[in-house]
Amino acid sequence: MDVLVIVLSLTFLVIMAYRGFSVILFAPLAALGAVLFIDPAAIGPVYGAIFMEKLVTFVKNFLPIFLLGAVFGKVIELSGNSKAISAAVINLLGSKRAQLVIVITCALLTYGGVSLNVVVFAVYPFAAEMFRQGNIPKRLIPGTIALGAFTFTMDSFPGSPQVQNIIPTTFFHTDTWAAPWLGTIGGLMIFATGMFYLDSRRRKAAALGEGYGDNHIHEPAAPNPDEKLPNTWIALLPLAMVFGLNYLFGKMIPQLYGDATYTITLAGLAKPIPVTIASNSTIWAVELALIAGIVTVILTSYKTVLPKFSAGSKQAINGALLAVMNSASEYGYGAVMAALPGFIIVAETLRAIPNPLINEAVSITVLAGLTGSAIGGLSIALGAMADNFIAAAHAANIPLEVFHRIASMASGGMDTLPHNGAVITLLTVTGLTHRQSYGDIFAITCIKTVMAGFTIALFYMTGIV
Template identity: 60%
Template sequence: MDLLIVLGALAFLMLVAYRGYSVILFAPIAALGAVLLTDPSLVPPMFSSVFMEKMVGFIKNYFPVFMLGAVFGKVIELSGFSKSIVAAVIGVLGRDRAVLSIVIVCAILTYGGVSLFVVVFAVYPFAAEMFRAGDIPKRLIPATIALGAFSFTMDALPGTPQIQNIIPTTFFNTTTWAAPVLGIIGSIFVLVVGLTYIESRRKAAQRRGEGYGTELLNEPEPFEDKDLPNPWIAMLPLVVVGIANFVLTFVIPRAYGARHEITLGSHPIVTQVGSVAAIWAVEGALLLGILAVFVFAWRPVLGRFADGSKAAVAGALLASLNTASEYGFGGVIALLPGFKSVSALLSSIPNPLVNEAVTVTVLAGITGSASGGMSIALATMSDTFIAAAKEANIPLEVFHRVAAMASGGMDTLPHNGAVITLLAVTGLTHRQAYKDVFVITMTKTAAVFVAIGVFYLTGIY
């Protein structure tokens, strides 16, 4: 019965997310409903002392990253830099390489620190125009954007400033550059397999005589590439974020040490720098990136920054609260008797890296969130993973990279917020376009086990 309560809570949350209801509202309902069925007297204390503590703790650690990432993406958009980068890539690769061009543009923007959701809105108009000109089925646009923005640049490439690569740093005391070789190998696997699949689908549609499509929804206006900023200048803020993140990752621990203490009156404030250094590095990098945009494009940005920043902060609040609610949900579920059965089942996988990969990707799939599922998994089982790493003599950097990549595996199931947003923006339905997105999802999942296999075969990471 205890196991059924836990599974019922997970199924309920997945269902309401799939139907489009707010996770912020229904995550506590699902969690406390499970507590009610277990022991009604525990509902108030579990809400105040577990759910809210976990939720607030997540926001304390990660909201600045969500906010700065959203603001950075918005100023990149307001400055015209995103359009300039897209036009430049298209100019280099040619409009006949539509799939490759869109994947590369999405990858550049995501790896440069632009939020995944911002990338969807920024790139879709160009993707629609290129696919229409090449008579490529519009239903392949979501899979193409997902490959560029929701996969290897999100969690595999070393140093990526996306939240999925930041969360493991607080549990393993690693940096965002952990296990770079495995990350690059996984990225190449995803890119090659994903491009091969989408191109095969494009050619198959061409042989059948299927074109772009008719009677389509949310078709954007034609793109005008006039008066765009110089693409080399447009790229500079992204380069600033990448370089600053790399430099600050090493400078911050040297400047502050492993433990920093401030004494204000009689109350010392102690910070364990190792668990927050990577977060500080990304936050500092994003701040410098925002400043770089203002330096090179202050006129177009400043005039619309008031409204643009409001929209960016609102989006960051929604995204962070969604994930934090899922984190609180996981914290409650992890304390229920039924979760012990789930943990025992997952723990029965003997290989520690495979155990971690399966645990993270299953929870990411259930919650429909890479960051939410990984947060739940690491919050409940990171001590177990660390102990297993010591016993098997596996560097924690490898556990970091496996967790990050696994979170981006089965997270893009139909109820995933990014998938729902992507389909809504492109004017397509799950029936029309999700099958190809799911293949990208399976490719991301397979890449984790490719990376694990490479580590065990070669020992490199």
Template identity: 60%
Template sequence: MALLVVLAALVFLMWVAYRGHSVILFAPVAALGAVLLTEPSLVAPMFTGLFMDRMVGFLKLYFPVFLLGAVFGKLIEISGFSKSIVAATIGVVGERRAMLSIVLVCALLTYGGVSLFVVVFAVYPFAAELFRQADIPKRLIPGTIALGAFTFTMDALPGTPQIQNIIPTTFFGTTGWAAPWLGVGGSLFVLACGLGWLESRRRHAAAIGEGYGVELRNEPAPFTGERLAHPLLALLPLALVAVANFALTRSIPRWYGPTQSFVPAVVGDAKPVVQEVAKVAAIWAVEGALLLGIACVLACAWRPVTRAFTDGSRAAVGGALLASMNTASEYGFGAVIAALPGFRSVADALQAIPHPLVNEAVSVTALAGITGSASGGMSIALAAMADTFKANAIAAGIPMEVLHRVAAMASGGMDTLPHNGAVITLLAVTGLTHRESYRDIFAITLIKTLAVFAVIGLYVFAGVV
């Protein structure tokens, strides 16, 4: 019965997310409903002492990353830099390679720190124009954008500032550059297989005479070729974020040492606040890098940015609040579910998987699929089982950096099931439906899930880290 209660709570949360309801509202409903069916007297204590405690703890650590990332992405958009990057990439790769062009543009933007949701809005008009000119079916656009934005630059490439690469640092004491060669290997696997799949779909459509399509929805106005910033100038903020993230990741531990403490009052008997630097160094590095990126955009495009800054920053803050609160609610939900007796059966079943890395990968990607969120599923899994993962890894002689990379990539495995928020947004923006385009997104989902196990094999059989 206890196990059924836990499964019912998970299924309920997945169902309401699929139906488009707010996870912020229904995550506590699902969690406390499970508590009510298990031990009614613990509903209030669990809500205040566990759900809210973990939710607020998540926001304390990660909200600045969400906020700065959203602001940086919006500034890249309103400055016109995103258009310049898209146009330059198309010019280099060529219009005939429309799919490759769009994948590379999405990868550049996301690896440079631009939010996945911002990338969808920024790239879609150009993707539609390119696919129209090349007579490639529009229904292949979502899969193409998903490959570039929702896969290897989100969680595999070392140093990516996306939240999926930052969350494991606080559990394993690692940095965003953990296991770089495994990350590069996994990225190449996803990129090669993903492009192979999309190209096979394009050739099949061409063979049967299917073109761009007619009677389409949400068609953007054709790009008119307005005057754009020089592409090198547009790329400068993205490059600065990547370089600064790398430099700060290595410098912050040297500047502050293992711990940093301060007394929060000039007078009185306030206790000193002690900060373990290793647990937050990667977060500080990303925040510092994004601040430098924001300053760079302001310095390089002051006039266009200031004209649209009020509305743009308001939209960025709103998006950051929504994304962080969604994930934090799922984090609180996971903490409550993990505290229930029924979850022990789930944990025991997952722990029965003998290899520590396969155990971690299956646990993380399963919960990411159930919640429809890479960051939410990983947060739930690591909050409940990180200590077990670490203990098993230490016993097997597996470095924490490998645990980090496997967890990050597994979170981006089955997360893009039909109820995923980014998938729903992508289809809505492109004016397509699950029936028309989800097949290709699901293929990309399977490819990036397989990539996790390819990376595990690369470590186990070749010792690559």
């Protein structure tokens, strides 16, 4: 019965998300509905002490990264850099390879520091135009963007500045470059398998005579062929800055502070406040790198960016707040689920898996599926089980860097169920429904999950890190 309560709550949340309702509203309703079946008197206390507490903790930790990533993405868009990058990829790969062009463009932007939620807004106009010209069904656009933005550059490739690659650093005391070879090989496998799937879907649609389609909504205006675009290398410079400075700051900050803890001793404080450097240095490194990226875009394209910066930054901040609240609500929902008796049964069942890496991967991907959030599932799983994973790593003589990489990759597996915030944003922006396009997103999700298992097998066969 206890496990059934969690299943019913999750089913309700998935259905509401599938029908287009906001998870910000329905995540707390689904969570408190589950509490109602267990202990009705606990509804108020659970809402305040668990759901809202975790929601606020998530916002405290990650709001700056969401905001800076959104603003960085917006100035990349306003400067014309995203158009220049897309044009360069088109010139390199050819306009007929629409799906490959969009995947590569998304990958460049996300790996360069643009928030994956923002990438959707930046890339969709080009995707729609290229798919229209190639007479490829519009319903395939979400799956294509999902492969480029939500998979290998999100959590597989080393150095990714996305949140899913940052969270494990606070538990394992690693950095975002953990297990570089393992992550790179696993990421390339995801890319290759995903492209094979997308191309097979395109060929099947062509064989049935299906084209772009008519009567679509949210259709972007066609790009202006006479628009003057920035130099490609200048457009790529801010992305390279974020990528390089993320690595540099990640090494410099711990050396700068020296001690494991910094104590704030300002005169106005009632008592000193200790701050753990190890759990914050990676986050600070990404934030500083994003700030440097924003400044670089403004300096190289100030004539284009500054006149539109006020309105553009407001739009970016609104989008970032929506994205962070979606994720924070799912995190709060997952925390409530983790407090229920049924979760103990689920957790104990998962702990029974003998292999430590498989245990970690299954635990995280199941929790990511329950919460509908890679961030939520990753945070809850590591918050509850990190000590067990670390002990298992030492016992099996497995580097913690491997646990970091598998944790990140597993979080991006089954997280993209219909109630996932990024999925909802992707479908909303493209003007498509779950019924039209979710099947391809789910297929990419399954590919991602299988490749996480392949990466574990690769480690055991070769010992590569």
